[in-house]
Amino acid sequence: MNATISDSRVVDKVLDGERITAEDAKELYGLPLNQLGQLADHRRQRAKSEAFQGRGSEIVTYIVDRNINYTNVCNVYCKFCAFYRTERDADHYVLSHEDIDRKIDELVSIGGIQILMQGGHHPKLGIDYYLDLLNHIREKYPQVNIHAFSPPEFNHFAEVFRMPLREVILRFKEAGLGSIPGGGGEILVDQVRNRIAPLKCNTEQWLEVMRTAHDLGLNSSATMMFGHVEAVEDRIEHLARLRQLQDQTRGFTAFICWTFQPGNVVLKATPAGSAEYLRTQALSRIYLDNFENVQSSWVTQGPRIGQIALRYGANDFGSVMMEENVVSSAGTSFRITCDEIELLIAEAGFEPRTRNNWYELVD
Numbered sequence: 001m002n003a004t005i006s007d008s009r010v011v012d013k014v015l016d017g018e019r020i021t022a023e024d025a026k027e028l029y030g031l032p033l034n035q036l037g038q039l040a041d042h043r044r045q046r047a048k049s050e051a052f053q054g055r056g057s058e059i060v061t062y063i064v065d066r067n068i069n070y071t072n073v074c075n076v077y078c079k080f081c082a083f084y085r086t087e088r089d090a091d092h093y094v095l096s097h098e099d100i101d102r103k104i105d106e107l108v109s110i111g112g113i114q115i116l117m118q119g120g121h122h123p124k125l126g127i128d129y130y131l132d133l134l135n136h137i138r139e140k141y142p143q144v145n146i147h148a149f150s151p152p153e154f155n156h157f158a159e160v161f162r163m164p165l166r167e168v169i170l171r172f173k174e175a176g177l178g179s180i181p182g183g184g185g186e187i188l189v190d191q192v193r194n195r196i197a198p199l200k201c202n203t204e205q206w207l208e209v210m211r212t213a214h215d216l217g218l219n220s221s222a223t224m225m226f227g228h229v230e231a232v233e234d235r236i237e238h239l240a241r242l243r244q245l246q247d248q249t250r251g252f253t254a255f256i257c258w259t260f261q262p263g264n265v266v267l268k269a270t271p272a273g274s275a276e277y278l279r280t281q282a283l284s285r286i287y288l289d290n291f292e293n294v295q296s297s298w299v300t301q302g303p304r305i306g307q308i309a310l311r312y313g314a315n316d317f318g319s320v321m322m323e324e325n326v327v328s329s330a331g332t333s334f335r336i337t338c339d340e341i342e343l344l345i346a347e348a349g350f351e352p353r354t355r356n357n358w359y360e361l362v363d
């Protein structure tokens with residue numbers, strides 16, 4: 001650790017691996033960026049020191065997977081979303097099995113092992129659509145993990161199917177669902193959620209999906225979308241809710257944060273810049289002491305900031321992401337190949353390795 005790092009009780013707590021409080025987090029957030037980064041890097045090394053035969057802190061992982069957005073029809077109208085359409089829009093769609101197969105064939109041809117499948121809250125698709133789709137994918141591509149349906153989608157399913165949430169998740173699991181993405185978390189503070197997505201599930205509902213999924217043996221990731229109407233205190237509250245649930249279930253495999261993308265959306269807010277992104281990710285790594293993995297977000301920040309984020313608490317470069325529709329609808333579009341990811345990781349001083357959804361090395 002750099003000898004110039006500021007000397008304080010909170011810094012000592014971080015260096016000693018102690019859990020920090022919300023007040024500590026606020027103090028840390030005010031540190032010079034490079035010092036906060038060093039502390040997050042220290043916590044990353046601690047979190048990963050046991051992994052991969054003691055070489056964990058030198059390894060940065062990524063996964064070869066593909067986003068599939070099965071429908072863009074949605075009746076939630078989030079103010080930060082440029083992706084959704086109504087059934088009256090000419091470019092609304094629901095993907096057929098053939099469309100989805102084509103996408104998975106492309107993924108498999110480059111060695112991909114997972115699909116990240118999410119969609120809008122389609123008011124008319126019944127449970128058979130989803131169970132047929134899951135069964136179809138599982139039977140045709142048994143080697144591909146189906147990482148799908150965020151907590152707001154599950155809340156929507158329970159309502160539309162008129163079925164208890166637990167039963168929906170169980171039926172989906174039995175049909176082939178392998179794990180759950182942490183989308184739709186945004187900021188887990190209802191006051192904030194009501195301003196940016198008033199029709200979406202609330203904080204407790206989001207957490208309840210994750211609690212139930214973990215209880216049923218499904219792992220999930222956790223996310224945070226920040227840099228819009230929230231205060232730093234709201235981000236810390238969000239992290240507190242995640243840490244609390246992780247203490248109970250240990251079901252989260254990773255945390256990913258990204259910044260609000262302002263293009264083509266109703267919400268008017270000055271988006272966070274790269275420094276604020278790095279600062280927030282670093283703080284998240286320190287606060288979430290029970291999360292082993294933190295992904296950098298090159299998709300919203302670009303490959304170079306994604307690379308720098310590896311020294312601000314991240315130990316994973318996310319996904320190759322052959323296809324991305326949601327962030328690109330909001331005006332941000334970066335693309336990189338496996339070779340480019342490996343080069344970016346190596347340039348940052350780490351060994352690039354590929355992983356599966358459970359962060360086991362697969363190469």
Ligand code: SF4
Nearest residue numbers: 074076077078081084
């Ligand atoms: S973010 Fe999701 S739930 Fe919200 S409008 Fe977009 S597609 Fe619908």
